[in-house]
Amino acid sequence: MPRRASTLARRERRFAYALLMPAVVTVFALIAWPMYLIVSISFREGKSLNFAALGQRPFGLGNYASVLTDSATWHSAWVSFAYTFGTIVPAFGIGLGTALLLNRVFPWRRWLRSLMLLPWAVPGVMVSIVFLWLFDASFGVVNYALRSLGLIAVDVAWYTNESTALIAVIVPTIWKAYPFFTLTLLAALQSIPADLYEAAGVDGASARQRFANITWPGIRGPAVLALILNGLWAFREFDIIFAATGGGPAKATETLGIRAYNEAFGYFYMGRAAVIGVLMLAIAFVFVLVARRELRKEFF
Amino acid sequence: MKARSTVGWTALVALLTAILLFPLYWMVVTALVPTAQVLSREPALIPALSDVSVRAFVVAFTRKPLATWLGNSLLVTLGATMLSLVIAALAGYSLSRFRTRAQEWTGLTLLFTKMLPGSLIVIPFFIMASTFHLIDSLFVLMLANAAVGVPFATWLLKGFFDGIPRELEQAAMIDGCGHLTAFAYIIVPLARPGLAACAIYLAILTWSDFVFARTLINDQARWTVTTGLVSFIGEHAIDWPALMAAGVLTMVPMAVLFVLLEPFLVSGLTAGSQR
Numbered sequence: 342m343p344r345r346a347s348t349l350a351r352r353e354r355r356f357a358y359a360l361l362m363p364a365v366v367t368v369f370a371l372i373a374w375p376m377y378l379i380v381s382i383s384f385r386e387g388k389s390l391n392f393a394a395l396g397q398r399p400f401g402l403g404n405y406a407s408v409l410t411d412s413a414t415w416h417s418a419w420v421s422f423a424y425t426f427g428t429i430v431p432a433f434g435i436g437l438g439t440a441l442l443l444n445r446v447f448p449w450r451r452w453l454r455s456l457m458l459l460p461w462a463v464p465g466v467m468v469s470i471v472f473l474w475l476f477d478a479s480f481g482v483v484n485y486a487l488r489s490l491g492l493i494a495v496d497v498a499w500y501t502n503e504s505t506a507l508i509a510v511i512v513p514t515i516w517k518a519y520p521f522f523t524l525t526l527l528a529a530l531q532s533i534p535a536d537l538y539e540a541a542g543v544d545g546a547s548a549r550q551r552f553a554n555i556t557w558p559g560i561r562g563p564a565v566l567a568l569i570l571n572g573l574w575a576f577r578e579f580d581i582i583f584a585a586t587g588g589g590p591a592k593a594t595e596t597l598g599i600r601a602y603n604e605a606f607g608y609f610y611m612g613r614a615a616v617i618g619v620l621m622l623a624i625a626f627v628f629v630l631v632a633r634r635e636l637r638k639e640f641f
Numbered sequence: 642m643k644a645r646s647t648v649g650w651t652a653l654v655a656l657l658t659a660i661l662l663f664p665l666y667w668m669v670v671t672a673l674v675p676t677a678q679v680l681s682r683e684p685a686l687i688p689a690l691s692d693v694s695v696r697a698f699v700v701a702f703t704r705k706p707l708a709t710w711l712g713n714s715l716l717v718t719l720g721a722t723m724l725s726l727v728i729a730a731l732a733g734y735s736l737s738r739f740r741t742r743a744q745e746w747t748g749l750t751l752l753f754t755k756m757l758p759g760s761l762i763v764i765p766f767f768i769m770a771s772t773f774h775l776i777d778s779l780f781v782l783m784l785a786n787a788a789v790g791v792p793f794a795t796w797l798l799k800g801f802f803d804g805i806p807r808e809l810e811q812a813a814m815i816d817g818c819g820h821l822t823a824f825a826y827i828i829v830p831l832a833r834p835g836l837a838a839c840a841i842y843l844a845i846l847t848w849s850d851f852v853f854a855r856t857l858i859n860d861q862a863r864w865t866v867t868t869g870l871v872s873f874i875g876e877h878a879i880d881w882p883a884l885m886a887a888g889v890l891t892m893v894p895m896a897v898l899f900v901l902l903e904p905f906l907v908s909g910l911t912a913g914s915q916r
Contacts, residue, residue, distance in 0.1 A: 360731040470888060
């Protein structure tokens with residue numbers, strides 16, 4: 342009897358691993374191995390158009406030295422931070438506002454909720470293109486609206502002006518990012534028991550007190566988690582910026598992600614691009630370490 | 642009183658939705674009115690119905706190989722979605738039912754893929770593809786998209802399988818059914834809503850992909866629709882109506898899929914649902 346049980350257990354285990362095999366192979370071949378390549382390329386100096394021969398180039402820390410001492414790298418890091426925080430803070434505000442509005446029973450709620458969340462499903466490149474048109478210097482509706490309101494006298498060339506380009510890529514990113522907050526916060530709001538609000542009503546609590554003492558404690562955990570995930574997403578966002586400006590004008594919108602891509606496919610400095618990528622991962626990793634308490638529930 | 646306040650609430654939410662969706666509305670309007678009206682310093686926010694024309698759509702299809710691009714996108718999306726879904730369903734089921742060492746690694750793998758920038762991982766993909774002369778292969782593009790989709794899809798499906806009682810397949814196995822047969826005939830049909838939601842999610846991600854498509858495909862006849870859309874911008878004078886028409890056609894399938902997916906989004910897959 343014990344022998345039979347153990348062969349059964351062994352068969353079960355083999356079955357469990359067999360089912361996992363395709364996923365494990367995928368992750369190793371298409372994520373772990375590429376990551377190994379990135380790290381190994383980051384130590385290969387110089388540039389080569391013969392990518393198969395990258396492994397024969399001299400080994401050294403030259404890429405790290407040149408990238409980390411380049412002021413353009415730190416400029417890009419700053420742009421990345423400005424872009425990330427400039428995106429997630431307003432997006433969180435819109436997400437919280439819309440979630441509070443949707444957390445009620447009213448006619449057509451299902452359809453309005455779907456419509457409100459729709460920007461999440463719009464491809465990043467398309468978001469970028471639609472806003473390029475809205476922010477067009479001569480014929481865009483944004484300049485038209487600002488002219489009509491008397492806020493500007495001369496057309497603003499949003500995407501070609503160094504001082505406005507970052508704003509002009511942040512706005513579409515906010516638009517794509519807010520539904521994720523709406524979604525997570527709405528789910529959290531719906532898990533708050535209604536009798537808490539009833540009790541607060543009996544005690545005569547004001548709207549502000551109800552928000553501070555019932556609503557916010559109820560959604561705090563999911564809110565922090567959503568901020569972290571959306572922050573990680575904005576930090577590595579590529580499509581929206583690349584399609585709108587490619588990092589320009591004069592590097593005003595060149596985040597680390599864009600810079601890595603331009604180094605790799607604009608100048609073919611694969612090694613330097615890999616170093617920037619490693620740097621991005623290191624920053625994201627620090628970010629995750631700081632937030633590990635919130636993430637633990639979700640991922641470990 | 643109560644009825645009036647809920648109607649007022651609907652009006653408020655509808656107004657806000659209209660403001661938030663203005664960019665999409667404007668895309669559709671631009672695609673439907675003649676160029677002369679589009680390139681105006683004072684465009685009409687609500688165009689007259691008599692001005693509506695589909696000329697921009699015709700232009701988009703005749704001046705650019707838009708049909709080919711949409712077809713390529715469809716092919717890659719279907720391929721990558723099916724591939725990731727099968728791989729993730731098997732792995733998700735295994736993780737849901739058996740304790741293995743892999744369990745400790747799934748959370749970390751998922752978190753890592755959430756940190757991994759697309760513009761970084763595409764570098765080794767490009768190097769591998771050019772080493773094996775596989776640039777311009779739509780199959781490689783499918784693999785690249787599947788790679789980033791599998792970890793999240795596995796995690797999502799594990800959650801769905803967790804919700805299906807084990808007694809069901811145990812009963813089938815007592816009746817002499819093999820484990821794999823029990824999975825295929827008992828569990829998969831029950832998990833159909835979860836599989837559908839996951840497939841829609843993967844399809845939206847793959848359809849939206851730009852960084853892999855732009856880097857791994859050079860030949861214009863093999864571009865996907867996102868690369869195609871961006872090629873409009875590089876031109877000397879951008880044909881906005883044609884570009885917006887192409888945008889509408891890119892958006893429609895995603896909007897339909899999204900409305901189907903949305904109830905699942907709210908009810909279950911909250912936390913990780915962002916690539």
